[in-house]
Amino acid sequence: MNEVLKNNKGLSLTIGKSLFKNPVFVNSGTFAGGVEYNAFFDISKLGAVTTKSFSLEKKEGNAPPRIWETSSGMLNSIGLQNEGINYFLDTQLCKMKELGADIILSIFGCDTEEFKKIAAKIKTIEKELKAVELNLSCPNVREGGMAFCAAPGQIGPVVSEIKNIIDVPLIVKLSPNFNTIIESAIISKENGADAISIINTITGTAFDIETFKPRLANISGGLSGPAIKPVALFHVYRLAKEKILPVIGMGGISCWQDAVEFLIAGACAIGVGTANFINPVISEKIIEGIAGYMVSMGFSSLDEMVGKAIKES
Amino acid sequence: MNEVLKNNKGLSLTIGKSLFKNPVFVNSGTFAGGVEYNAFFDISKLGAVTTKSFSLEKKEGNAPPRIWETSSGMLNSIGLQNEGINYFLDTQLCKMKELGADIILSIFGCDTEEFKKIAAKIKTIEKELKAVELNLSCPNVREGGMAFCAAPGQIGPVVSEIKNIIDVPLIVKLSPNFNTIIESAIISKENGADAISIINTITGTAFDIETFKPRLANISGGLSGPAIKPVALFHVYRLAKEKILPVIGMGGISCWQDAVEFLIAGACAIGVGTANFINPVISEKIIEGIAGYMVSMGFSSLDEMVGKAIKES
Amino acid sequence: MKLLSGEILANKKYGSSLYKLEVFSPYICRNAIPGQFVEVKCSTEDATDPLLRRPFGIYEIDKRFNVFSLLYIVRGKGTAFLSRMEKGQNLDFIGPLGNGLKFDLDDGKKYILIGGGIGIAPLCLAAAHLAEKEKEILFIAGFKDNVFFSWEKDIAKITQNYRIFTEDGSFGEKGLPTSYLAANIKKLNNSIIIACGPSDMLRVIQEILVNAHGFTALSLLEERMACGIGACMGCVIKIKEADGTVVYKKVCSDGPVFNLMEVIFE
Amino acid sequence: MKLLSGEILANKKYGSSLYKLEVFSPYICRNAIPGQFVEVKCSTEDATDPLLRRPFGIYEIDKRFNVFSLLYIVRGKGTAFLSRMEKGQNLDFIGPLGNGLKFDLDDGKKYILIGGGIGIAPLCLAAAHLAEKEKEILFIAGFKDNVFFSWEKDIAKITQNYRIFTEDGSFGEKGLPTSYLAANIKKLNNSIIIACGPSDMLRVIQEILVNAHGFTALSLLEERMACGIGACMGCVIKIKEADGTVVYKKVCSDGPVFNLMEVIFE
Ligand SMILES: Cc1cc2nc3c(=O)[nH]c(=O)nc-3n(C[C@H](O)[C@H](O)[C@H](O)COP(=O)(O)OP(=O)(O)OC[C@H]3O[C@@H](n4cnc5c(N)ncnc54)[C@H](O)[C@@H]3O)c2cc1C
């Protein structure tokens, strides 16, 4: 353990009124509630565990097959299968607390009403959450999902209504599939959001040339993994430069060098997703890697490092 | 040589009034004029050689470094370096003809005026061209380029003005960086275009974590190669389903199976780009592979095969 | 389950595209039960293609030497990579994964293990386990052709009570394992059937058993996987539960062992 | 230039991260000239990461056995892959590429070859070529440390007239090759200088030569490449031509040999 890691403050950051111990989060939908991954390492070490997105009611998700591997990437069309917000409140929250996880709760609604109802439900436990992430960018559902990003005007009411109900830092998660990230970030800020998280997956597809059937029952899915890293990094850099809201960067991060690249491009924190599937201890390794990098580069706090590439270019 | 290949018609297709001997084209900017690649195989076998995009005057392009490799992909920021349309007319056309290449001339202008002037220049040799491709989607130039796709309204005048001047099938090449492909295709059709070619590269970036400098002097560049294949295929499928114009599909195609995947997803022809760099004879191999596939699947013409996945899904 | 690295002791060619990979791993040998699987990294440390781990059922466990093995068919990039690995290199894998087969050894039942193609792999570990406990087993294997020819010596070491069928008759008897099952269904009753193989085969067995009595039928299923540990919801299949409700279950963590009669094939 | 496949005859470790790869290829041995390079595929046939070919200068050509070799440093994914290749495997490469060095052997000039780090690799082929033609050469090599230690036996076979400098003094003399050049510039005049190495080194040489007379200076440059054959415009550098105009030139096909005095370093 080196200086920067020992002195907790070196890696810490705040989003809204929440303090995070380090900038390494895990991405919604790739880590469930963390219980499985705790078999591999102590998940309380993470800056935050972002939960799978929860909707008001249980959602059964899309028909299988739901995943398909592509060159350095994967397509998924899970379709937000989840047990509903009550499951989080009644079962999962308590397990995550036991493991000492710092929690970002990801929620999903197909309209403002559903979001409001979820917000009302989590009101009572809001103190247990570091932040709430609004998934406005799922490519795999018919209603809501990335439709919000196609028509950013709809983002305003969702954010402001939720802000009225709960007093937790709000993160808005956006899609790269429309050229609306900056516009959406401005609207999110105006309505009280505390951070933007980008990117959700990029829409893609694949077909079986023997049967002519799509590889995913849902036809299209979301591309994630190293293949999308340069695109994600570009969106993070472009948004961070605008200094609208803090940006949580994600998309293909697979090693500490990738994480550092997002941080210097302007992300205040980063999220590890698909890489967890390949190496279940990678997020722990990334924390260590960032700390080691900071020591070797002489950075004593994240602030000194975040956005370095913006300043230099 | 098998049946489908022997019987030339099996692999042939028409775009506008031009007949192409097979659906395997090479992508603008990845094959120069084909002279270099003719050292590796007989380029007259290709369905078409799409030239590097030519502007009215010589363009020096962006500062180096111009390329950076990413996971299963590459970023480029060439910035349309080219010798100007006169070089094509005076020097390159003749070399390409000597080699027996079927030519798609790619042209680029920063506004309608420049496009018109180029069109006027090529009027005299229009019979030598199978088609003209309008590059309205370069991510690496400040003026013109993908700005056309950001504001598809500007596409109409360019297409119609060129159509007034030259009588060659017109292909409009579009960008995936805005959610405007379908809208742009409709406008292109209304103004007389004969086909759409998608996708040009996806904007991305990369930084050096030691120096904080961007890996490309131009900061961002266009992502190409296998990494983008699922995204390109999705755009092709989505546009082809609308049956607006024939679609020439490209983006990450690296083997005949990839090519077939694009064809069954609805592309009338396909383009090989980045893969030429990795295997300079791949486009010839892809022609053979498609023919072999058609024989084994019992297809006797491209028509039977194109869009099969649309019909089945 | 753990993230493990184990030395490869052998990577033997069994047939044109069939290999057996032997790996040193005290942890797997101590903890794995039949039906469980491992997820193997099939690319060099720094390359991102192929990206995802590949799941393989555990084929054999030799506790004396702390060696387990996989039996695999080369299909695509990942298995091609695996086939090029050599003795002395380390295999990067996660395991043991999945629910596995839990046997009630006092139930006095016979076991019928019925496998199609590479589906015989995880069944062999089950057979070895049952044979060791001196349970009565019948192993029925079906193949397209004679690629599995040299596998016979492995099964013969476990039990003499096996039947091999090939579609083209090039190895064992000509025919389908499911036809054998259908023809002998009466005489086999009061058995526990464990099936693993292509879904067409599993579906036929399900149909045969719908009208038969006195069977418990378990199946080992396959679905494409990403995480392999129950976190991503990528590997679901449709299950009709006892009460009639239809739900998605994860093959990696709810399975890969499912009650065959509850599986909905589509 | 051709797309070639050649059997690997050896892949020897020369230093901690330095390797020499020997490949059978009559075509390269017949056609390549010093300064030319090959573009090597550094991934298995079916994998797409690493994606692009990697360029390497030709280090040695042995016409008797039709074997050429590369000398390379392991830097990232591609060279790591290369270092794992073994005798008997086939190398997939394109070559010979680039303009190469064309010598006017009757000019009566001396040749000073000055290389930094792995930049010595292509210079060795030039040295061998010149030595064979009995030209007078001086080979000046500079390294950070002693990684290139066992390389000395290769250069000693070509010429005894060489000087080795290291920054830390761990091998050869302590110092920089450029300092040596600067100190001896007068006495070395009427020479052809051929330089290859980091751009900082090349820039210093350029500065030294600006004020010196009687030199022709050539440099072998590096830039990231995609196609390697002049088709993609990816590998350009800035050149100030004799008439003062500044243009982009392609390292792969206009170079890698350029008049050092025309190169614009930024
Ligand atoms: C629980 C389980 C146990 C298995 N046990 C064995 C075994 O013992 N021996 C054996 O040879 N094979 C087994 N398989 C199948 C094996 O995982 C695939 O053959 C392998 O993943 C193919 O990888 P590839 O890269 O060679 O093929 P590709 O076709 O290139 O793979 C592309 C993608 O599809 C996935 N995939 C392809 N085929 C399958 C499949 N049948 N099941 C799941 N995912 C697949 C791959 O994991 C990969 O993500 C098992 C699969 C599962 C789910």
Ligand SMILES: Cc1cc2nc3c(=O)[nH]c(=O)nc-3n(C[C@H](O)[C@H](O)[C@H](O)COP(=O)(O)OP(=O)(O)OC[C@H]3O[C@@H](n4cnc5c(N)ncnc54)[C@H](O)[C@@H]3O)c2cc1C
């Ligand atoms: C004409 C020429 C001749 C060369 N000759 C030699 C030689 O004889 N021996 C030797 O060891 N090296 C040589 N190099 C450098 C060699 O190409 C790089 O070290 C190698 O490409 C690194 O690949 P990597 O995957 O290990 O590294 P990575 O850093 O992972 O490569 C990432 C990307 O950057 C490119 N790249 C990285 N370093 C360089 C570089 N210095 N020049 C050009 N592209 C680079 C790679 O090709 C790749 O596209 C030469 C380069 C050129 C242009």
Ligand SMILES: Cc1cc2nc3c(=O)[nH]c(=O)nc-3n(C[C@H](O)[C@H](O)[C@H](O)COP(=O)(O)O)c2cc1C
């Ligand atoms: C299997 C899978 C499931 C996902 N589920 C969700 C989800 O429920 N909510 C969400 O906001 N994003 C979801 N995502 C998107 C990721 O959180 C992340 O934005 C994206 O995958 C890019 O990061 P990565 O490349 O590191 O995976 C999912 C991604 C994957 C691969």
Ligand SMILES: Cc1cc2nc3c(=O)[nH]c(=O)nc-3n(C[C@H](O)[C@H](O)[C@H](O)COP(=O)(O)O)c2cc1C
């Ligand atoms: C080095 C390079 C240069 C390119 N230059 C052009 C160009 O001049 N005009 C154009 O329309 N597209 C250009 N493109 C885009 C390609 O034509 C193609 O649309 C894109 O690369 C996707 O295909 P690929 O993945 O097969 O390369 C270029 C791409 C690359 C990699």
Ligand code: FES
């Ligand atoms: S593979 Fe992730 S849940 Fe099964």
Ligand code: FES
């Ligand atoms: S690498 Fe393509 S032009 Fe030089």
